Amino acid sequence: MPDAPKFRRVLIKLSGEGLMGDREYGLDGVTLSRIAGEIRSVVDHGVQVCLVIGGGNIFRGVSGASKGMERTSADYMGMLATVINSLAMQNALERVGLQTRVQSAIPMAMICEPYIRRRAIRHMEKGRVVIFAAGTGNPFFTTDTAAALRAVEMNCDVLVKATQVDGVYSADPHKVKDAVRYDRLTFMDVLANELQVMDATAIALCRENDLPILVFNLHEGGAFAKVVAGDGRFTIIE
Numbered sequence: 001m002p003d004a005p006k007f008r009r010v011l012i013k014l015s016g017e018g019l020m021g022d023r024e025y026g027l028d029g030v031t032l033s034r035i036a037g038e039i040r041s042v043v044d045h046g047v048q049v050c051l052v053i054g055g056g057n058i059f060r061g062v063s064g065a066s067k068g069m070e071r072t073s074a075d076y077m078g079m080l081a082t083v084i085n086s087l088a089m090q091n092a093l094e095r096v097g098l099q100t101r102v103q104s105a106i107p108m109a110m111i112c113e114p115y116i117r118r119r120a121i122r123h124m125e126k127g128r129v130v131i132f133a134a135g136t137g138n139p140f141f142t143t144d145t146a147a148a149l150r151a152v153e154m155n156c157d158v159l160v161k162a163t164q165v166d167g168v169y170s171a172d173p174h175k176v177k178d179a180v181r182y183d184r185l186t187f188m189d190v191l192a193n194e195l196q197v198m199d200a201t202a203i204a205l206c207r208e209n210d211l212p213i214l215v216f217n218l219h220e221g222g223a224f225a226k227v228v229a230g231d232g233r234f235t236i237i238e
C-alpha cells in the first residue's frame with residue numbers, strides 16, 4: 001500500500017459480472033482469488049471492510065420478469081444468486097487468511113448469519129470482513145441500493161464501487177472513443193446527467209447521508225489498496 005489509508009471503514013460493492021472473469025455466466029475461481037487478495041491487502045492495513053455483491057452473473061429479476069415470470073419471484077431468485085456469490089467470496093477470502101462472516105437480509109440459519117447491524121459492526125471492529133448477502137431483502141431493489149443502505153447503516157466513510165473502468169465517464173469508454181473521464185463529481189451532476197454509476201435510489205441515499213462514492217477499476221492489480229489511500233485513478237462523487 002502506497003500511503004496510510006485515508007478511510008477507516010469502507011464498503012465495497014462488487015457486481016456479479018465482476019466475478020465471471022472471461023466466462024459468460026457464473027463464477028471464476030481465479031477472479032475470486034485475485035479479488036480476495038486485493039481485499040486482504042486493504043484489511044492488512046487496518047481498514048475495516050464490508051462487502052455487497054450483486055447477482056447478475058447468475059440471475060437478474062428484470063430478465064426473469066421479461067420472460068413472463070412474476071417480478072417478485074424473479075427478484076427473490078436474484079437475491080438468492082447474491083447469496084451464492086457471497087458464499088463463494090467468503091470461501092475465497094478465507095483461503096487468503098481473512099476471517100469473514102456472511103449476513104443475509106433474508107434469514108437462512110443453516111447457511112449464514114441473519115443481518116444484525118450491531119453484530120456486523122462488532123465483526124468489523126474485530127477485523128472480520130462482513131459480506132452482506134440477499135441485497136436489501138426486498139424485491140424491486142438492486143444491490144447498488146443495498147450497498148448504499150448498508151454503507152450508511154455501518155457508518156462507512158466511503159462506498160467503493162468496483163467497475164470495469166477507472167472511474168465515471170460521460171459515455172461508455174469501451175464504446176465511445178472520446179468519452180470524457182471525471183475525477184470529481186457532485187451527486188447532482190450524476191443525477192442530472194443520468195451518468196451510469198449506480199441507480200438513482202442508491203445515489204439519492206448517499207446524497208442524503210453525505211456518503212461519498214468512489215468508483216475505480218478492480219481489475220488493475222493493487223488498485224483497491226491505492227484508492228483507499230486516496231491514490232491511483234478513481235472518480236469521487238460527493
Ligand code: UDP
Pocket residue numbers: 014015016017053054055056057059060061062074075076077078079081082134135136137138139140141142143144146
Ligand atoms: N435484488 C432484489 N432486491 C435487492 C437486491 C437485489 O430484488 O435488494 C435482485 C434483483 O432481481 C436483481 C438481482 O437481485 O436483479 C441481482 O442483483 P443486481 O442486479 O443488483 O446485481 P449486479 O448487477 O450488481 O450483479
